[in-house]
Amino acid sequence: MAAKIDQTQVKKVAKLSRLDLTETEAAEFTGQLSAILEYMEKMNELDTTNVQPLAHCLPISNVFREDAVKESLGTEKTLANAPQRDGEFFKVPKILDEI
Amino acid sequence: MGELRYRVVVGLEIHVQLCTKSKMFCGCALSFGEEANSRVCPVCLGMPGVLPVMNEQALEYAVLVALALDCKIAEFTKWDRKSYYYPDLPKNYQISQYDLPLGSGGFIEIPLEAGRTKRIGIIRAHLEEDAGKNLHTAGNFSQVDLNRAGTPLLEIVTEPDMSSAAEVRTLAVELQRMVRYLGVSEADMQKGHMRFEPNINLIITKDGVEYKTPIVEVKNLNSFRVLERSVDVEEQRQLDEFLETGEVMGMGNKTTRGWDDINQVTVLQREKEEAPDYRYFPDPDLVPVEFKCEWLEDIRSRLCELPIKRQIRFVDEYKLSDYDAGVLTAERSTAEFFERVVAAGGKPKRVCNLLTQVGLKLANEKGCSVAELDITPKDFAQVSNDVDGGILSASGANKAIELKAQDPDKPFSVIYEENNLIQKSDVGELEQIVEQVIVDNPKAVEDVTSGGKKSKKAQSFLLGQVMQKTKGQANPKVVSEILDRKLG
Amino acid sequence: MQSELLNMSCKELRDGIAAGRIKSAAATEAVFGAIEKYEPVIGAYISTFEGRALAKANEVDAKIAAGEPVGELAGVPVAVKDVMCTTFGVTTCASRILENFHSPYNATVVEKLLAADAVIVGKTNMDEFAMGSSTENSGLKETVNPWDTTRVPGGSSGGSAAAVAGRMCFAALGSDTGGSIRQPASFCGVVGLKPTYGRVSRFGLVAYGSSLDQIGPVTRSVADCALMMNVIAGRDPADSTSVDEKNAPVCDYLEKLDEPVDKLKVAIVPQFSAGADEPVQKALTCALDVYKKLGAEIIEVDMPHLDYAIAAYYIVATAEASSNLARYDGVHYGHRTENAGDYVEVYSKSRAEGFGKEVKRRIMLGTYALSSGYYDAYYLKALKVRNLIRGDFAGAFEKCDCVMMPVSPTTAFKIGEKIDDPLTMYLSDIYTISANLAGVPAISIPCGFDDSELPIGLQILAPAFAEDRLLRIARMFESNTDWHRKKPTIVE
Numbered sequence A: 001m002a003a004k005i006d007q008t009q010v011k012k013v014a015k016l017s018r019l020d021l022t023e024t025e026a027a028e029f030t031g032q033l034s035a036i037l038e039y040m041e042k043m044n045e046l047d048t049t050n051v052q053p054l055a056h057c058l059p060i061s062n063v064f065r066e067d068a069v070k071e072s073l074g075t076e077k078t079l080a081n082a083p084q085r086d087g088e089f090f091k092v093p094k095i096l097d098e099i
Numbered sequence B: 001m002g003e004l005r006y007r008v009v010v011g012l013e014i015h016v017q018l019c020t021k022s023k024m025f026c027g028c029a030l031s032f033g034e035e036a037n038s039r040v041c042p043v044c045l046g047m048p049g050v051l052p053v054m055n056e057q058a059l060e061y062a063v064l065v066a067l068a069l070d071c072k073i074a075e076f077t078k079w080d081r082k083s084y085y086y087p088d089l090p091k092n093y094q095i096s097q098y099d100l101p102l103g104s105g106g107f108i109e110i111p112l113e114a115g116r117t118k119r120i121g122i123i124r125a126h127l128e129e130d131a132g133k134n135l136h137t138a139g140n141f142s143q144v145d146l147n148r149a150g151t152p153l154l155e156i157v158t159e160p161d162m163s164s165a166a167e168v169r170t171l172a173v174e175l176q177r178m179v180r181y182l183g184v185s186e187a188d189m190q191k192g193h194m195r196f197e198p199n200i201n202l203i204i205t206k207d208g209v210e211y212k213t214p215i216v217e218v219k220n221l222n223s224f225r226v227l228e229r230s231v232d233v234e235e236q237r238q239l240d241e242f243l244e245t246g247e248v249m250g251m252g253n254k255t256t257r258g259w260d261d262i263n264q265v266t267v268l269q270r271e272k273e274e275a276p277d278y279r280y281f282p283d284p285d286l287v288p289v290e291f292k293c294e295w296l297e298d299i300r301s302r303l304c305e306l307p308i309k310r311q312i313r314f315v316d317e318y319k320l321s322d323y324d325a326g327v328l329t330a331e332r333s334t335a336e337f338f339e340r341v342v343a344a345g346g347k348p349k350r351v352c353n354l355l356t357q358v359g360l361k362l363a364n365e366k367g368c369s370v371a372e373l374d375i376t377p378k379d380f381a382q383v384s385n386d387v388d389g390g391i392l393s394a395s396g397a398n399k400a401i402e403l404k405a406q407d408p409d410k411p412f413s414v415i416y417e418e419n420n421l422i423q424k425s426d427v428g429e430l431e432q433i434v435e436q437v438i439v440d441n442p443k444a445v446e447d448v449t450s451g452g453k454k455s456k457k458a459q460s461f462l463l464g465q466v467m468q469k470t471k472g473q474a475n476p477k478v479v480s481e482i483l484d485r486k487l488g
Numbered sequence C: 001m002q003s004e005l006l007n008m009s010c011k012e013l014r015d016g017i018a019a020g021r022i023k024s025a026a027a028t029e030a031v032f033g034a035i036e037k038y039e040p041v042i043g044a045y046i047s048t049f050e051g052r053a054l055a056k057a058n059e060v061d062a063k064i065a066a067g068e069p070v071g072e073l074a075g076v077p078v079a080v081k082d083v084m085c086t087t088f089g090v091t092t093c094a095s096r097i098l099e100n101f102h103s104p105y106n107a108t109v110v111e112k113l114l115a116a117d118a119v120i121v122g123k124t125n126m127d128e129f130a131m132g133s134s135t136e137n138s139g140l141k142e143t144v145n146p147w148d149t150t151r152v153p154g155g156s157s158g159g160s161a162a163a164v165a166g167r168m169c170f171a172a173l174g175s176d177t178g179g180s181i182r183q184p185a186s187f188c189g190v191v192g193l194k195p196t197y198g199r200v201s202r203f204g205l206v207a208y209g210s211s212l213d214q215i216g217p218v219t220r221s222v223a224d225c226a227l228m229m230n231v232i233a234g235r236d237p238a239d240s241t242s243v244d245e246k247n248a249p250v251c252d253y254l255e256k257l258d259e260p261v262d263k264l265k266v267a268i269v270p271q272f273s274a275g276a277d278e279p280v281q282k283a284l285t286c287a288l289d290v291y292k293k294l295g296a297e298i299i300e301v302d303m304p305h306l307d308y309a310i311a312a313y314y315i316v317a318t319a320e321a322s323s324n325l326a327r328y329d330g331v332h333y334g335h336r337t338e339n340a341g342d343y344v345e346v347y348s349k350s351r352a353e354g355f356g357k358e359v360k361r362r363i364m365l366g367t368y369a370l371s372s373g374y375y376d377a378y379y380l381k382a383l384k385v386r387n388l389i390r391g392d393f394a395g396a397f398e399k400c401d402c403v404m405m406p407v408s409p410t411t412a413f414k415i416g417e418k419i420d421d422p423l424t425m426y427l428s429d430i431y432t433i434s435a436n437l438a439g440v441p442a443i444s445i446p447c448g449f450d451d452s453e454l455p456i457g458l459q460i461l462a463p464a465f466a467e468d469r470l471l472r473i474a475r476m477f478e479s480n481t482d483w484h485r486k487k488p489t490i491v492e
């Protein structure tokens, strides 16, 4: 049986996940993820045609908060864990592309 | 080269910031240009362990707009996560609505010339959270400010129903007027409260064959002017490009271009690439929303008459010009104040003149609405009626309103008296003055009595002389009658 | 005296402190004495707060001396898993990416512990971001099983279970996404409860699989578990998925704890349970005999979809995790690489350096399951299977008060035994996962030992929000057996 996922796909997923993988890791993950995905095939033994997907196991809806202002952290506390800051801003290498 | 015709097709993607007190999923106050990163809490900073809780007001505001856009409101909706990595997006996913938007299938009516309107279809309206801001410095780094992160944002997507730059602008103005009417957004384009991203392409007929150019989405448009301009610019650019390359719309050749205001051109931002994989899935931290009937009806009851409907009604009901009705209905408070003055007994046309000539000017100077000038509808109605009754001249009326605004406690009787605003209508008194003017200006009198070309001008001159002698207080209508009688 | 004190239950200790017979300071000092002695071997804690803890203990003692009212856990030294945010110390999730992270806020459960006057002694080790079944995935340190230091304590709340078993605290909080409280409790011979999804606030619990995560107690007795639940249960306005009083009232879990459940009906799923090792199956059979003697009726139920739980779970949990862990990117907090050429590399290198292998694996698996073209086959399919599993429970609970099964197919395994084979490790979660998928409460209580003197746990699952009955059923067993009184040799 062909592998469920190949190294090219693994690298694509790693890119999507923003994870730099070494070649060794990519190879290792390819084998492991393939085995895991192979196991997942088990689910296809079940006919779920008329089954609703269950995203929440609680049957609750409409949970809201009142539109009331609460104190923010303030700039200093907001930036307290920042790896790098520039004045009152978080600092990152130059962003060249627009989203 | 054969015959070539083309038309532009535009759909809009619109983002409207809702003016709730607090952010969409946390208690931080919305930001209005405070110190960077000062309105941020663990939730909108996306810290480990935080959870969002939905602001009910934001949802109701969004539904209100969706109802005003005649959308069908989903009975059941939910929140989805849209994943992408960007420094202004702290969780690296945006909470949004994917397959079940709260509103869908509506329309907005926009005014065209001569009182005609056009319906633009609304595909969907959904709520999401805004991102923060990346600021690009001169150095080799960027700055991130999260004050805006988590602001409730209503996304509206129209059908590609607009067929000119002017229509695009009209829709934008109309939508701004609508959300301001509903009181759900300040809708200031410069401040980014409202952001329009047109999707533009051309349908070209050449030698009897129809071609569609690739769709271009334009970003960075921060005024109605550049929004309109960008469509015109894109129209020409796409035509030129088509003639040069012949490229037509296809899978995955939609591009994004940014507006360059200095050069008045659009600049390619994102090259054709495979569509981003946002990996939408239902947000497990938020429970679904079910719009029960009573709740929807309660929100619906807060809908007011929409500006375009009101404008049309003002023309019909008050016999105002389309232009005047447009001015009065631009702001909800002005339109409502106008109707209160009319209800207090003012004649519509006169009230309209008073409000547009002096009321709005004063309000603008003070940075408030006409309703907040400390002049009651009754006051306006009185002044308006005093003009109609000949007590005040039109300019005297404007003066009276200005003075009232300065000193709201002073009664009009005193204001009129102190400033000699009351017109002289006493026939006996005015006759004496008219006679004196006739004696002093024999040449003009002759021109009037001899009839002919100069007659009208001469009569105006004599009237002007009387007004001058009475320091403008004479009632021109009465003076004209006396002049007619004496020289006629 | 010292060991007598350390072996007390939370309830005894609390009552003694409240009555002025015992000083919280003495109990706290005893705990730190135990930490000094056993921690170098066991390695249960990522951080401890001796000064802070003693100050709190003294404060409680002073309050009691002054006759002031105190909270329900007054003066009791407890530990929290390092996956719950605290404003004191660091909150690491045993990950290098958060090694120096200082939370500006407390998790709701931490606030509740503090309000109940508990003394928080430290934060316990775990599998990185709660991903694992052995605590071997901790990016910061190794924790061993107090019963056999060559074996794992279980995971992911391995530090909490080891600390409780090792007398290095009187009770601890863990978190359970697929068995992370129950399995280590079982491996370490203590009690562990995963409450109903929505019973305990998740606010401040660093998310792994948000629709499955739940905080719960790890204790040395069912009564202590009930006492801890009294403190932590209840709706939190900061957690939209916590359930309100109207829908599911929180009760005093201690009040009727000693009342046996009348006409108890226990369901078992024989074929499913038959997958466990022989000693585990034997212990289950013996436990059922205890219940039979207490008048319970044992029935067999068919829960045909439980076999699919692992597949569904590892899709749902990793999909959610891939999104939950996207925020660790080196931009706003946490580890940032020093080798980034551009901002995209800040992401990819910081994450590559900060996350361990298992976390990377699960992020990749989850990302794949949600990605375009695979969503329907994996994520959507898993949600449907999840619904079938919930249906199995709904059907079973129509016929019984609770379902009993093993916690884990094995007892504590050797350190390193499964670490290189992720799938085998995943398969060991077979018995615990379905409670999370269905959202129902489940408890693990000590019910025997294997030939190597390793503890075995009995798992009892009950309908949603029936924690009160679940605890009573567990208490019936406990008050008729001595398994929970056994101590690891290391602490004797």
Ligand SMILES: [Zn+2]
Pocket: A072, B023, B026, B027, B028, B039, B040, B041, B042, B043, B044, B045, B150
């Ligand atoms: Zn906030």
